[in-house]
Every structure is written in C-alpha cells, then in structure tokens.
Amino acid sequence: xxxxxxxxxxxxxxxxxxxxxxxxxxxxxxxxxxxxxxxxxxxxxxxxxxxxxxxxxxxxxxxxxxxxxxxxxxxxxxxxxxxxxxxxxxxxxxxxxxxxxxxxxxxxxxxxxxxxxxxxxxxxxxxxxxxxxxxxxxxxxxxxxxxxxxxxxxxxxxxxxxxxxxxxxxxxxxxxxxxxxxxxxxxxxxxxxxxxxxxxxxxxxxxxxxxxxxxxxxxxxxxxxxxxxxxxxxxxxxxxxxxxxxxxxxxxxxxxxxxxxxxxxxxxxxxxxxxxxxxxxxxxxxxxxxxxxxxxxxxxxxxxxxxxxxxxxxxxxxxxxxxxxxxxxxxxxxxxxxxxxxxxxxxxxxxxxxxxxxxxxxxxxxxxxxxxxxxxxxxxxxxxxxxxxxxxxxxxxxxxxxxxxxxxxxxxxxxxxxxxxxxxxxx
Amino acid sequence: xxxxxxxxxxxxxxxxxxxxxxxxxxxxxxxxxxxxxxxxxxxxxxxxxxxxxxxxxxxxxxxxxxxxxxxxxxxxxxxxxxxxxxxxxxxxxxxxxxxxxxxxxxxxxxxxxxxxxxxxxxxxxxxxxxxxxxxxxxxxxxxxxxxxxxxxxxxxxxxxxxxxxxxxxxxxxxxxxxxxxxxxxxxxxxxxxxxxxxxxxxxxxxxxxxxxxxxxxxxxxxxxxxxxxxxxxxxxxxxxxxxxxxxxxxxxxxxxxxxxxxxxxxxxxxxxxxxxxxxxxxxxxxxxxxxxxxxxxxxxxx
Numbered sequence: 001x002x003x004x005x006x007x008x009x010x011x012x013x014x015x016x017x018x019x020x021x022x023x024x025x026x027x028x029x030x031x032x033x034x035x036x037x038x039x040x041x042x043x044x045x046x047x048x049x050x051x052x053x054x055x056x057x058x059x060x061x062x063x064x065x066x067x068x069x070x071x072x073x074x075x076x077x078x079x080x081x082x083x084x085x086x087x088x089x090x091x092x093x094x095x096x097x098x099x100x101x102x103x104x105x106x107x108x109x110x111x112x113x114x115x116x117x118x119x120x121x122x123x124x125x126x127x128x129x130x131x132x133x134x135x136x137x138x139x140x141x142x143x144x145x146x147x148x149x150x151x152x153x154x155x156x157x158x159x160x161x162x163x164x165x166x167x168x169x170x171x172x173x174x175x176x177x178x179x180x181x182x183x184x185x186x187x188x189x190x191x192x193x194x195x196x197x198x199x200x201x202x203x204x205x206x207x208x209x210x211x212x213x214x215x216x217x218x219x220x221x222x223x224x225x226x227x228x229x230x231x232x233x234x235x236x237x238x239x240x241x242x243x244x245x246x247x248x249x250x251x252x253x254x255x256x257x258x259x260x261x262x263x264x265x266x267x268x269x270x271x272x273x274x275x276x277x278x279x280x281x282x283x284x285x286x287x288x289x290x291x292x293x294x295x296x297x298x299x300x301x302x303x304x305x306x307x308x309x310x311x312x313x314x315x316x317x318x319x320x321x322x323x324x325x326x327x328x329x330x331x332x333x334x335x336x337x338x339x340x341x342x343x344x345x346x347x348x349x350x351x352x353x354x355x356x357x358x359x360x361x362x363x364x365x366x367x368x369x370x371x372x373x374x375x376x377x378x379x380x381x382x383x384x385x386x387x388x389x390x391x392x393x394x395x396x397x398x399x400x401x402x403x404x405x406x407x408x409x410x411x412x413x414x415x416x417x418x419x420x421x422x423x424x425x426x427x
Numbered sequence: 428x429x430x431x432x433x434x435x436x437x438x439x440x441x442x443x444x445x446x447x448x449x450x451x452x453x454x455x456x457x458x459x460x461x462x463x464x465x466x467x468x469x470x471x472x473x474x475x476x477x478x479x480x481x482x483x484x485x486x487x488x489x490x491x492x493x494x495x496x497x498x499x500x501x502x503x504x505x506x507x508x509x510x511x512x513x514x515x516x517x518x519x520x521x522x523x524x525x526x527x528x529x530x531x532x533x534x535x536x537x538x539x540x541x542x543x544x545x546x547x548x549x550x551x552x553x554x555x556x557x558x559x560x561x562x563x564x565x566x567x568x569x570x571x572x573x574x575x576x577x578x579x580x581x582x583x584x585x586x587x588x589x590x591x592x593x594x595x596x597x598x599x600x601x602x603x604x605x606x607x608x609x610x611x612x613x614x615x616x617x618x619x620x621x622x623x624x625x626x627x628x629x630x631x632x633x634x635x636x637x638x639x640x641x642x643x644x645x646x647x648x649x650x651x652x653x654x655x656x657x658x659x660x661x662x663x664x665x666x667x668x669x670x671x672x673x674x675x676x677x678x679x680x681x682x683x684x685x686x687x688x689x690x691x692x693x694x695x696x697x698x699x700x701x702x703x704x705x706x707x708x709x710x711x712x713x714x715x716x717x718x719x720x721x722x723x724x725x726x727x728x729x
Contacts (some may be wrong), residue, residue, distance in 0.1 A: 036583040082693040108696045198588065251567035251588030254678040389693040395679075399501065402678035406590065421500075 033093065033417035037350045039325035040069040041332060044083060045099035047074040049315050050350035052277070053151060053336050054344065068328045078201075081109070084320075088112045093322030102139035105147055105386040108198045116146045121332045127334050128357075136354045139318040139383050148316025149333050150354040152217045152277065155377040156209045156310035157370060159264060159282055160271035162295040164191065173271075174307065176214070176238045179300040183247035186270035193247030195269035196239070196407075198254045200398035208394075209273065209311035210235035212382040214302040218393060218422075219385060225422035227397065228415035234302050236404050236411040245404050253402065263415050265289065273299050275313065276377070279370045280350025284396070296333055298377055308373065309392040312381030314354070332372075389425050396421045432472065442541035474709065482700035496691075501679055502704065505657055505687045512598060512683065513662035519602045522656060524609030531610075532617040550607035556670025561588070561600035565672075585601065590680035593673050597681050609654045616650025617643075619685070652723040659715050664706055684708055 043050075050072060054061075057283045059070050064312030073084050073095070087094045088111075100109065120129050129137075142290055158179075160172055164186055173179040179194070187193030197206050216231025226232070242248050249255060249263070261281050265288040274282075285291040293310070298308035313343060317336065319329040337354075345351035346358050347367050352374065358364055359375045368374075382422065384390055400418035403409040409417070484491055496502050527546065531539045549557070564571050565586040573583040586596045620643065628638050666685035669675055675682035681688075684704055692701035 080691075085693060178692065198677065200676040200678065203676070249567070250583075251585045251591070254567075254587030254593075254673065256674070369569070388696065394692070395501075395690070398676070399678045402676065406677060 002240070005262065008062070013266065033322055033324055034272060035326060036324050037245035037327055038068065039046065039328065040071060041096040041323075041325055042071045042073065042094055043097040043099070043332075044073045044080060044095040045097075046077060046315070048277075049099045049152060050074055052345055052349045054167045054349060056339060058336060058341065058345075062332060065335070066328065066331055068325065068331070070332070076229055079113070084109065084112075087322075093320065095320055096323035096325060097332060098318050098320060099151070100148055100318050100382055101159075101313075102316065103384045103386055103390055104284065105140065105142050105390040105392065108388060110142055110145075110147050112321055114321050114326060116149065116319065116330075116333075119333075120146060120149075123334060127338060131355045131357050132337075133354055133356060133378060135312070135378060135381070136314050138315045139312070140318075142386060148318040149314050149337055150314050150317040151337055153352045153354050153374070153378055154275040154277045154302040154313045154315075155308075155374060155381045156213075156273050157276045157279070157308075157373050157377060158271060158273050158297040158299050160297065161191075161267070161269075161290060161293055161394050163290075163293040164270045164296070167359075169329075172295065173300045174298070175300050176210075176234060176302055179271075179273075180238060180241045180245065183242055183271065184245040187245070187247045191246070191267070192249050192263070192269045193241055195255075195260055195263045196242065196248050196252050197255050197257065197260050198251075198253035198402075200402070202254070202256050203401060204394045204398035205311075206273070207235055207397055208238070209299070210238060212311050213299055213305060213361075215307050215309070215381070218390075219426075223309055223426065225354075225419035225426070227393045227417040227422065228412075232415045233411055235414060238410060239401070240404055251404065264294075264351055267271070276370055276374045277350065277352040279368070280374070283369075296373055297411060299372055306380045308377035309380045310377055311377060314382050314383075391420075392425045396425070437490045461594075468574055477702045477705045477709075481706050482699050484699055492697075496700050496703040496707075498659050501682070502684075502687060503653055504679055505682045505684050505704075506707070507667065508594070508681060509663060509683045509685075512594070512665065513659060516601045516605065517655065517658050519598070520609045521604045521654070523602065524654070525615050527606070527610050528613035528617055531614055545612070546610060549604050552604065554604065554667035555671055557600060557604045558668045561596070561603070562672050563598075565596050573698045587673055588677060590677055593677060593681050597669050600672060601662075601665075604668075608652065609658060612650050612657075613647065616647045620646050627677045649723055653718045656716055656719050657717075660712055660720045663715075688696040 034305055036297070059072065063069055064390070072135055073083070080099070084095065084098055088108075089377065091391075098113075125128060133153065136150035136153050137146070140146060140150055140234040158172060165182070167171065168186060170182050170185060171178075173182045183193030185193070197203055211231055214231035214234040216229055216235070217226050220226040220229075249269075255263075259271065259279060260274060264274075264282050265284070266270060267288075273389040279294075279296065282288060283291045283294050288294070299310040301307060301309050317333045319333070323329050339355065339357055342351075342353060342355045343358050343361055343364060346353045346364050350368075353371075354366070357370060365371050396418050400409070403417075404411045404414035436444060479491055482488055482490060531542055531546075548591050552560070563593070566572075567573060567583060567585055567588065570586070572586065582659060586592045624646070625638060625642060626644050629630075635640070664685050665683040666689065669681045669683055670686060673681045675686050684707065688701050688704045688708070691697050695701075
C-alpha cells in the first residue's frame with residue numbers, strides 16, 4: 001500500500017509539473033493610465049541598440065538633465081517581443097519605452113502602443129522630424145499612424161576581403177551569378193568562399209534579403225504568397241549553388257549571427273552579405289584580424305534589379321499606452337534621436353543613421369567607409385510587410401529553404417510547399 | 428389522525444453510511460485546505476484554462492485549432508521528434524544509470540559518496556549552460572568531439588548542421604545532463620533493498636544473474652517506475668536544450684513540442700493552437716504516467 005501511495009503521489013507531482021506548460025491567455029486593457037511626470041522610465045531594448053544609442057553614457061546624461069531615472073531591460077530579438085507581449089497579457093505596464101523593429105509593428109504589438117503623431121507635431125523645430133529619412137519614417141507607421149521614431153537603419157551590403165579578391169583578380173560581385181562564381185573560386189581549405197547564417201529564422205531573414213535583391217516580394221498585389229515566383233527561385237538556387245560548390249561552411253545550417261561575425265573577424269570567410277550596421281564589428285581592429293583588408297560593396301542583385309536592392313530593417317523607439325510617464329518617455333525619444341546624439345551614436349557607436357543630416361555630415365562620411373553604400377541601398381531597400389502572420393511565414397521559409405539546401409527537396413518543390421503553407425496561414 | 432413527529436437530527440441516529448462519510452474526512456486535511464486551494468488556483472486552473480482556450484476561437488466553441496494543429500506538418504514533426512527523443516534518451520539514461528548505480532552500489536561507502544557527488548555535477552548545470560557547452564563541443568571545426576573522432580581516424584561529423592546528427596546531438600547532450608537523476612533514484616532503490624532477501628537467495632544457491640533478474644530487478648521496479656515517470660515528464664517538456672543547441676533546426680528537425688508551444692504562443696500570438704499543443708502534452712504525460720503506474724501496481728499486487 002505504501003508503495004502504491006508513494007508512486008501515486010509521485011505521479012501527481014509529475015503531472016502538475018506538466019501543467020506548467022498550460023497557458024493562461026487572459027488579457028486586460030490597460031485603459032487610460034494616470035500620469036506622473038517624475039515617474040522612472042523602463043526601457044526594453046535589444047542590447048546592441050542600447051549600446052549603439054550611447055548606452056549608459058546617454059542614460060546618465062538624460063537622468064542628469066531631466067531628473068527622471070531610467071531602468072534598462074535588454075533582450076535579444078524574439079525574447080524582446082516575448083517580454084512585451086507577456087507584459088501586455090499580464091497588464092502590468094512594466095515598460096514605458098520599447099525598441100522595436102519595423103516588422104514588429106503588427107496589430108498585436110501596436111494595440112499596446114501610444115500613437116506618436118501629436119507628440120511629433122508638437123515637437124520643437126530643432127528636433128526636425130523632416131530630417132529623418134522618409135523611408136525610415138514610413139517603416140514605423142501603420143495606416144498613417146506613427147507608432148515609432150526611427151533610431152537605426154540597417155540595409156544589406158557585401159563584405160569582402162580585399163586582399164583575397166585582389167590576389168585572385170576578382171572584382172566585388174554585383175550579381176548573384178558573380179557572387180556564386182567568386183565564392184567558388186575563393187574557397188580554400190582555410191577560407192570559406194562565402195559565409196551564411198543557417199539557423200532557422202536567421203536563414204529565413206537572409207533569404208528574404210536575397211528575395212528582394214532578386215526583385216521579389218513576400219506577397220503579391222492580391223495579398224497571395226509570391227515566394228515561389230522567379231525571384232524566390234533565383235534566391236534559393238543561388239544558395240543551393242553555393243552549397244553544391246562547397247563554398248559555404250559545412251555546418252552553416254547551425255550558424256547564427258555570432259558565428260557569422262566571428263568568421264569574418266577571424267578571416268575565415270572571403271565574403272558575405274550582411275547587415276550594414278555590423279561593419280563596425282567586422283572592422284573592429286581589436287576583434288578582427290583582417291580589419292585592414294575588409295572591403296564593402298552594394299549587395300549583389302539579379303540583373304535588371306536596381307543595384308544594392310536588399311532588405312532594410314529599422315529599429316524604432318515606441319511608447320507603451322500603459323506608461324505612467326508618457327511625457328518623460330517622449331522627452332527620452334527626443335533627446336536620444338536629436339541631431340547631435342544621432343551624429344554621436346553614428347560616429348562613436350557605429351549606429352546606422354536615420355537622419356539625412358548625419359549622412360551628409362563630413363566627419364561621419366570620413367569615419368564610415370560604408371556610409372555612401374548605406375544611403376544608396378537605403379533608398380532602394382525593401383521591407384517586410386508588418387503583418388501578424390510574418391513570424392509564421394518566416395518559419396515556413398526557414399523550413400522549406402532548409403529542405404532545398406539539405407537536398408531533401410528541389411527549389412521548386414520547396415517554394416511550392418512554402419506557398420501552400422503561407423496561403424493556408426493567410427487564410 | 429395520529430401524527431408522528433420526526434426525530435431531531437442526531438448524529439447517533441444518522442444513517443450509518445452518512446456517518447462513515449463524515450468520519451472519512453480526516454482532521455489533518457483541514458489545515459491543508461489553504462494549500463490545496465492555492466494549488467488548485469495555480470496549477471489546476473491554468474490547466475482548465477488551457478483546455479478552454481484550445482476549444483474556443485473568437486469566443487465560440489470550436490475544434491478548428493485542433494484540426495489546424497493536428498494537420499500541421501510542423502506539429503507532426505515536433506511530435507515525432509519529441510516521442511523518439513523521449514524514448515531514445517530514457518532508454519540510454521536507464522541503461523547508463525543502472526550500470527553506474529550497480530557499480531557504485533558495490534563500492535565502499537566513502538568512495539560511493541565521492542563518486543556519486545562527482546557524477547551528479549552535470550545535473551546541477553542549467554540546461555541553457557549545458558546547451559552552450561555542448562554547442563562548443565559539437566562544433567564542426569573546433570569542437571572537441573570531432574577532434575577526438577579525428578584522433579581515431581573517424582571523419583568529422585556535421586553534428587549541428589545536418590538533421591540526423593543534430594537529433595543525436597540533442598540526445599547525447601540530454602543523456603549527459605540527465606543520467607545522474609536516474610542514477611541517484613536507482614542508487615537509492617538499491618540501498619533500500621532488503622539484504623536478508625538477497626542473502627537468502629545466495630544461500631539457496633542463486634547465481635549473480637539469477638539474483639539480478641529475479642530478485643534485484645523486481646525489487647527495483649518502483650524506483651525504475653519513478654525514474655521513468657519523471658524523466659518522461661521532463662523530456663516531454665523539453666525546451667531549453669534544443670533551443671540553445673540547434674535552435675530547433677536544421678529546418679525544424681529538432682523542434683520539440685515544448686518549443687512549439689512557445690512558437691505558437693509568443694511568435695504567432697495564437698493562444699488556441701498553443702493551448703492545443705499544451706493539452707496534447709498533458710494527455711501524453713497522463714497516458715504514459717498511468718501506464719507506468721499500472722505496470723508497477725500489477726507487479727506489486729502480484
């Protein structure tokens with residue numbers, strides 16, 4: 001009997017552990033929130049964005065100037081949204097300010113954000129909203145309502161080893177075909193011809209850049225899946241060719257952001273297409289063994305597509321509706337995105353500028369070898385549609401493109417399957 | 428007309444069955460009631476909530492979330508991965524745990540304590556840290572595993588960048604981390620084994636193999652059942668290790684159901700589908716738990 005009772009109790013305990021997987025989807029509308037101009041602010045941000053905007057240095061200046069203290073919570077991409085959504089669900093109003101990507105402005109996120117139009121129209125002239133690049137302003141607006149103020153613009157550029165390309169007599173590739181043939185030619189036992197991220201979501205993110213570089217879009221004009229068009233095939237076939245020619249690291253499907261950057265820093269890759277804001281990391285002489293021989297060019301495209309067309313991504317600052325100090329939060333945004341701080345964050349912390357005045361500032365142009373390419377690609381770049389189904393679409397792309405890359409499906413079959421799944425998700 | 432007044436309620440005159448029922452509420456239960464209510468609120472209520480969420484779409488009762496999830500290739504792959512992973516890891520952990528416990532059980536007390544403490548170390552490491560350690564060890568180019576394989580002339584394995592090796596990478600790292608748990612339970616079971624029974628078997632001329640098969644193993648059955656039960660629950664809830672080690676990839680080849688719950692709920696903001704996966708996990712856990720319990724009870728009763 002004792003054994004029976006003991007085992008039964010163990011079973012009950014174990015089953016209750018499983019219940020931790022159960023979910024409570026309750027949600028409370030924060031409604032109007034009582035305001036306190038002295039209330040401390042809590043900023044939820046990606047660690048890289050925090051550093052790029054001045055980090056602790058800027059926070060100390062802000063606190064001294066305004067008397068408002070700021071707590072900072074950092075989270076990686078993905079977990080940052082998890083935290084925000086969980087906070088919405090709990091109705092606890094933990095965060096006043098949140099750093100969001102342009103693709104984050106989907107209904108379930110904007111539902112808890114404060115429209116900024118009134119703040120922007122009432123902002124002093126010196127802050128100069130018109131100085132922000134038009135494209136970046138649009139990326140943080142939904143149906144004409146501005147939910148974020150851009151703080152960082154990233155596009156994709158080609159990073160390459162000038163010494164290796166010049167030794168091989170190869171020009172920086174401008175088209176997909178040139179990219180594949182250059183990577184194949186440059187691949188050796190010590191150095192990979194090209195580098196590529198392969199962990200599911202990161203692969204899908206990079207693939208979307210190639211899709212845009214091939215002139216494609218995720219959805220067509222009717223809102224149906226367009227991934228299986230010519231552009232999708234060109235993007236997938238280009239990656240398949242790199243795999244077949246053994247120009248990528250053998251285990252690249254396990255590679256993420258850090259693997260990519262360290263590979264470039266350690267001189268283990270001849271080239272790669274990646275986000276422009278990372279040039280500072282790639283070329284950091286303290287971390288890179290090849291900083292002196294790093295070159296930059298516009299991302300390769302399919303012939304006929306505007307040179308440098310790629311995927312843009314912006315980071316923006318938004319204020320939550322649940323904030324108890326919305327004026328203080330707006331003050332924070334104005335100061336961090338001021339003309340002066342924008343220039344400082346670009347020159348001192350390698351941030352991707354969002355203001356025209358920064359791009360045209362001689363001291364910045366002199367210090368950033370990518371500045372011109374950045375602006376050029378920013379003007380023609382595409383962004384993902386801010387639709388709620390985007391995360392599912394990205395996961396579908398990841399699975400199906402992986403199946404093409406590991407040889408378990410052809411490019412055509414993989415993309416056809418992707419579109420079937422995407423259209424089902426879109427209903 | 429004569430009327431008969433009903434007797435006043437009196438405990439002595441209550442029907443016997445009712446009295447027995449009253450007596451069945453043990454007095455020690457009363458002080459536990461607040462705790463039980465708390466448990467009901469914190470554990471049972473979310474379970475009920477998950478069930479309700481899984482069958483409600485836009486405020487209407489519907490099984491569409493079940494149809495959507497059960498027909499989804501990603502869910503099917505995650506279910507397959509979770510079940511095969513659970514079976515593979517538990518089989519290996521039981522084998523290794525049993526072997527290690529048998530060895531330790533035969534050692535002197537001081538040595539046994541020292542070795543047991545040392546062998547417990549992997550279990551004390553957080554799954555996230557374990558994932559990072561194994562990620563480095565399994566790295567294709569600089570990992571110590573491939574380096575070791577190279578020493579004995581075996582070609583480097585693409586552990587994390589190819590579906591089949593990635594599965595075994597997750598199994599290997601989980602077995603390394605969790606075997607100590609099985610070991611400690613089996614060791615406790617062996618320590619509690621009545622020595623007189625073992626002595627009697629030896630006096631009766633039973634061989635070592637016979638003692639193991641007919642005495643030790645049946646006596647260890649409850650401990651094995653407890654280890655199986657807990658490990659099954661832990662494996663079904665798997666999340667951190669593949670999240671860190673493979674990111675659920677390549678593709679979605681190492682995505683367990685636990686990761687899928689997170690994906691549905693946080694990435695897709697779909698409470699209904701996330702709840703469906705939670706319910707599937709709960710049902711799986713319950714079915715397996717009851718199967719284990721029946722197995723042990725049958726033996727105990729026999």
